[in-house]
Amino acid sequence: MTGLLARGKIEPIVVYHVYILASATGVLYVGVTNNLEHRIAQHKEKRVSGFTKRYSVTRLVYFEAYGDVRNAIAREKEIKAWRREKKLALIRSMNPSFRDLSLDFHR
Numbered sequence: 697m698t699g700l701l702a703r704g705k706i707e708p709i710v711v712y713h714v715y716i717l718a719s720a721t722g723v724l725y726v727g728v729t730n731n732l733e734h735r736i737a738q739h740k741e742k743r744v745s746g747f748t749k750r751y752s753v754t755r756l757v758y759f760e761a762y763g764d765v766r767n768a769i770a771r772e773k774e775i776k777a778w779r780r781e782k783k784l785a786l787i788r789s790m791n792p793s794f795r796d797l798s799l800d801f802h803r
Contacts, residue, residue: 712768714775716758716787717748718794724783725753728772732759736798756798758787 713732717725717739725748729735738744740754747753762768775783791797 712762712765714760714762714768714771715756716775716783717753718755718757719751719753723751723753724780726772726776728768730765733801755794755796757791757794757796759797
């Protein structure tokens with residue numbers, strides 16, 4: 697993806713995503729990335745050591761896009777600080793059935 701012309705060069709547009717993953721048992725994970733499809737693939741293939749691998753948190757249930765990484769990180773921190781019910785309400789506002797949104801990536 698290309699974007700603005702700066703000093704005679706086309707600079708790539710970088711989009712940052714704040715995302716929420718869910719497990720089959722209802723465990724939630726909030727993260728931020730500059731490549732949503734790639735990052736979700738890493739989670740699904742369990743290439744990311746830690747929380748998501750340990751608890752099989754692989755279903756993308758919510759995401760938001762940002763043009764500035766600082767805004768994305770601030771939003772990630774904000775959502776992480778929320779109680780579980782508020783996170784669930786946010787997910788339901790966009791995805792009431794908790795469908796795996798990553799299924800739409802290659803359509």
